[in-house]
Amino acid sequence: MRWRLFTLLTLLVALLFAASLLTGPADIGVTESLRALIDGKGGATVLVMREIRLPRALLGVMVGAGLGLSGAALQGYLRNPLAEPGLIGVSASSALGAVLAIQSGLAATLALALPLAALAGAVLAVLLLLLLSGPRGGTLALILAGIAVSALATALTALVLNLSPNPFAASEIVFWMLGSLADRSMRDVWLALPLMLAGGAALFSLGRGLDALTLGEDAAQSLGIRLPRLRLVMVAGVAAVVGAATAVAGVIGFVGLVVPHLLRPLVGARPSALLPASALGGAAVILAADIAVRLIAPERDLKLGVLTAIVGAPFFLHLIYKTGKEAP
């Protein structure tokens, strides 16, 4: 049953990836665009396919998979279906880094400054998090530290906006924070890819430990799981993946929350099986949403993060309502 689910999800991601390559304002035929992508002959079409649509579709897969995977790992570790990457403050700190880069003008002079600053924000958040929750701190300490880091980063972002002398910089910051995959290049892909791969590998290695945590921290430790190590690998993995995702795409919420929640019953609720399923599911959701923003309002540049929040939030409310009714 699980293999069928994984096959279906992989097919879905492949289909949406192809659809993403074929969606855009430039009216290019299917065979023409694919030929331009593969053999590189055809002038402007090659440019559109290789420099605009391919990085966009690739980033869709990477960002979606990263957010889905991080959500599943965090929910498994915290044993709480309401956990998400934003919860431990990595998204907000990463956004703060980017905002500082835009505000200081660094982003305008050096193209890599924005993603690098976002990564620095994520790394700082993790260090602060570990410092606040202590080397052996439990789940609650981690959540509280995450909320504190998140609140601090949000407040500092607000301060930067508040003090911004330049209204253009302020509006650029606000738009950047909404989250989007438009106008990204292969350089963004190469910047995010190594971090995403390293972070993703770290998160995938946690499967057995997360399974054992189904029984609680004491029982998991008695099954031979080194909890302090698991916690460190998990936080570092989430920071790398979410930091890289935020660096190239801005803040995109609800994917890490809703995707694991939706797929959990389909994998028999096992945390280790949920990791790959959520990665695939997240990739499918971001690809679909990114196609949707191009179809719904091609001339208005609807932001991806806005769409995921508008669709994701009511959907999640519905899930909470349903869970509340089912509970004894």
Place this chain on the structure above:
Amino acid sequence: MTLLQVSDLTVIRRARVALEGVSFALGAGECVGLVGANGAGKTTLMRASLGLLAPSRGSSSIAALPPAARARKVAWLPQTREVAWPVSVRELVALGRIPHGRRASASDAAAIDAAIAAMGLNGFEERTATRLSGGEQARVLIARALAQDTPLLLADEPIAGLDPAQQMTTMSLFREFAGKGRTVLCALHDLGLAARYCSRVLVLHKGRLIADGRPETVFDAGILATAFGIRAHFEIGDNGPLFQPLEVL
């Protein structure tokens, strides 16, 4: 053969002595009851013995092992019956096989089947563990610990919340487990069941081990008065050991 050697184990938390100078050894083939009033230090003693809690002083032979090796020597059944996700009963019991390697093997399947059968859970395998009754869930978690297939089992009030028949079934299962050269140490509140099923009883009082021996020597009027503040009747009759609490002193 000694399965667990605890020496001078002392735990001080927030200036309060939770455990003081506890020493004992568990050999193979024992079914040991750990009794004491609420707050006497039963859970602290077991967690410190397992290495889940760093002692202020003293040592435990099990706690010194690396986590993976320890998990093949001792199974731990905590009192809090936590099941975080709605997994199937079989998947939950299978978690006990985590210390035995990554690849599912025939011995894994055999251990899981045996544990499910021992706890009378045949027919429950595909049920969702979080939707079972409290007693059923307790049995699933005991089965999980049995599936770990270790020489030593530490259980914190494993029979709390079970009905009388299930309590006796579980205790005789533990005794049978001990009969096969393994050892069980379980914290119990029911002194009657401890008297009937345990070959040895440890009595904790305010963090100290005040008695250690066969039930008939341990359930002495003075020890019962100190540890529990009760008077009780104890006899070994035709139906085996009988323990009857009479009054609070």
